[in-house]
Amino acid sequence: MEFFRIRRDIPFMRHALVFNIVSALTFAAAVFFLVTRGLNFSIEFTGGTAVEATYAQSANLERLRGVVGGLGYGDVQVQNYGTSHDVIIRVPTKAGIDQKKVPDRVFGALCAAESGAISSADPTRPTCVNAAKAEPVVMKRSELVGPSVGDELMRNGLYAMISVVIGIMLYLAFRFEWKFSIAAIVANLHDVVIILGFFAFFQWEFSLSVLAGVLAVLGYSVNESVVIFDRIRETFRALRKLSTMQVIDHAITSTISRTIITHFCTQMMVLSMLIFGGPTLHYFAMALTIGICFGIYSSVFVAAAIAMWLGVKREDLIRSSKAEFDPNDPNAGAVV
Secondary structure, three states: OOOOOOOOOOOHHHHHHHHHHHHHHHHHHHHHHHHHOOOEEOHHHHOEEEEEEEEOOOOOHHHHHHHHHOOOOOOOEEEEEOEEEEEEEEEEOOOOOOHHHHHHHHHHHHHHHOOEEEEOOOOOOOEEEEOOOOOOEEEEEEEEEOHHHHHHHHHHHHHHHHHHHHHHHHHHHHHOOHHHHHHHHHHHHHHHHHHHHHHHHHOOEEOHHHHHHHHHHHHHHHHHHHHHHHHHHHHHHHOOOOOHHHHHHHHHHHOHHHHHHHHHHHHHHHHHHHHHOHHHHHHHHHHHHHHHHHHHHHHHHHHHHHHHHOOOOHHHHOOOOEOOOOOOOOOOOOEO
16 A cells, blocks of 8 residues: 655665764764663662552552652652552662562551551551551562572573574575675664663663563564565566666665555554553653664665665576576576
8 A cells, every 4th residue: 555656766875875874873872872871770680679559549659759769769660550559669779778678668658658557467468557447558569579580681681682683684584685684684783772872871761671672673673674675676676777776766765655654653553652651661662662763764774775885786686587508407598
């Protein structure tokens, strides 16, 4: 389906060198911020304590952040999960603090904020009781995430990313040609590093959900590259008189309508998560938003341009139109 069709090919590759320089500078800046500032890892990676509580009424998250933030534990996360009554509080590991005492202190602060006191009737299920003998808040459970668990998650996440990159490279090398494989991987890594650079520069929290978003961007970005590479192969077969630069320009121009439709629909869904998804989905949607925007850019001005610089040509994608003559081969000289 096409909303419009451009009759004249847009000379994208004429400006490929300029955009590649911009890409290189952006990539270098992202690496610089990653090295100098680093990522702000969540407690899934660094370790910490998670406290889950249930309120009788809808929880006021802003008020709770102020209450828990006053305990001096640093960057504490307070989020809803499940319903508006259920709250999860994540406290990062901090030097000089006994993590085993964190759940009691956090729940004590929550109970005090509700003008209540912790009931000792059931030590396994701390309950807050106020003057009206109601239970405004109940602690469901607490969990301590040790540093070793965070290291394991970090290692597994790195393995997952490496596996995705290797799988994409093998797929593209099998389906197209090694020059396209290298071009697509460079473009994908370009997108991933820039996403990480944004998170390092703004010190946004890097959690498991953000890692999932980065992996999703890898697949999403390579899909756009595959579409363009497919059109390049078709154009090489159909329009034999065009140069490599003209073939790439024609392939990109002919897929613009599809690109706009696909990315516009995807971006609308991601923006809805970013605006209405709350803190739980905020950084996940932010990673996808950055990845989608740079994915379009990298597929055109990074992947296609690198394939051009690597010298991709018609012979790389199409067998010779005439086989070499062999008198003993009944198919010799047949047109392919």
